[in-house]
């Protein structure tokens with residue numbers, strides 16, 4: 001079986017008793033990044049090179065050689081540890097590449113420090129030892145970490161120190177082997193089960209169904225919580241409104257910040273929950289592909305506007321994004337397919353019908369939950385489009401979402 005990999009960021013809180021050393025190290029890092037950035041700005045010939053090649057050139061310009069080469073430029077502090085300076089060089093190189101692409105060079109680069117191997121050791125999910133600068137010398141310093149434990153058998157990549165609010169965070173990229181990297185085409189050919197999803201603006205964030213190869217529904221899942229999400233958001237919005245009357249004239253940039261942060265956490269919490277439930281449902285029913293509905297851009301904009309900012313349907317944007325990375329880590333593929341019209345015909349017999357409350361009723365009298373009806377139709381539509389594509393192999397004009 002083919003395998004691939006995914007990289008996710010583990011966000012952890014970092015506690016360090018040596019605040020000044022953290023600051024001194026960050027200051028030096030920023031100075032170093034800007035030092036290399038200035039050098040690179042004048043070297044247009046390097047902008048298209050890869051990071052390693054740029055690193056090599058910068059080393060030649062700024063580090064004495066064993067052959068007695070005298071560097072043309074001296075970095076801040078005179079001499080920087082090799083992995084510290086390489087990390088700073090990479091940051092500067094990426095900043096220059098981005099700036100060149102955008103044709104606009106910022107005055108200064110405000111970079112978060114990324115710890116390459118050699119700048120940290122003994123990283124576990126509860127502690128790490130960092131090499132920090134105290135203004136005079138480098139000192140290995142133990143810091144503690146809190147957060148979710150790392151997944152098993154994952155490779156840990158270079159972590160970055162990030163300030164969020166008053167917290168020091170440690171963002172750790174975690175690389176996981178993916179158990180199944182077959183393409184959608186290969187999966188569908190092998191008769192994989194698919195899970196199709198309909199997002200709604202009711203108490204259900206999503207109604208999902210798993211179909212077998214013959215489009216026969218095997219299981220149904222309702223991800224509820226929409227009402228309580230809406231309720232929690234309303235409570236917070238009320239608090240924001242009330243507090244506005246007290247802080248309106250105050251010279252504070254964002255007086256309601258704590259409520260907005262709370263709203264953000266609510267969004268994250270419910271979106272994580274719904275996406276997790278969908279993934280669990282797929283695993284339980286061995287679905288190898290998830291199909292999400294896509295709509296015409298104007299239609300999406302209008303329906304999002306109508307449903308309002310803190311509504312279950314609006315949260316589907318975030319649920320969709322979470323689903324994509326969570327599914328990938330589990331070896332499940334996510335496809336998006338136009339869903340226009342899938343709510344207008346019967347998933348049992350195909351004849352037209354109409355909605356009546358939460359039901360869809362067709363001309364032949366079949367009654368199905370209307371969201372489930374649309375979800376089934378979307379799944380079937382997806383399977384049919386693959387079958388068609390197989391028949392017309394070599395014709396690549398099909399839907400790009402399923403190639």
Ligand SMILES: [Zn+2]
Nearest residue numbers: 346349362366
């Ligand atoms: Zn019917």
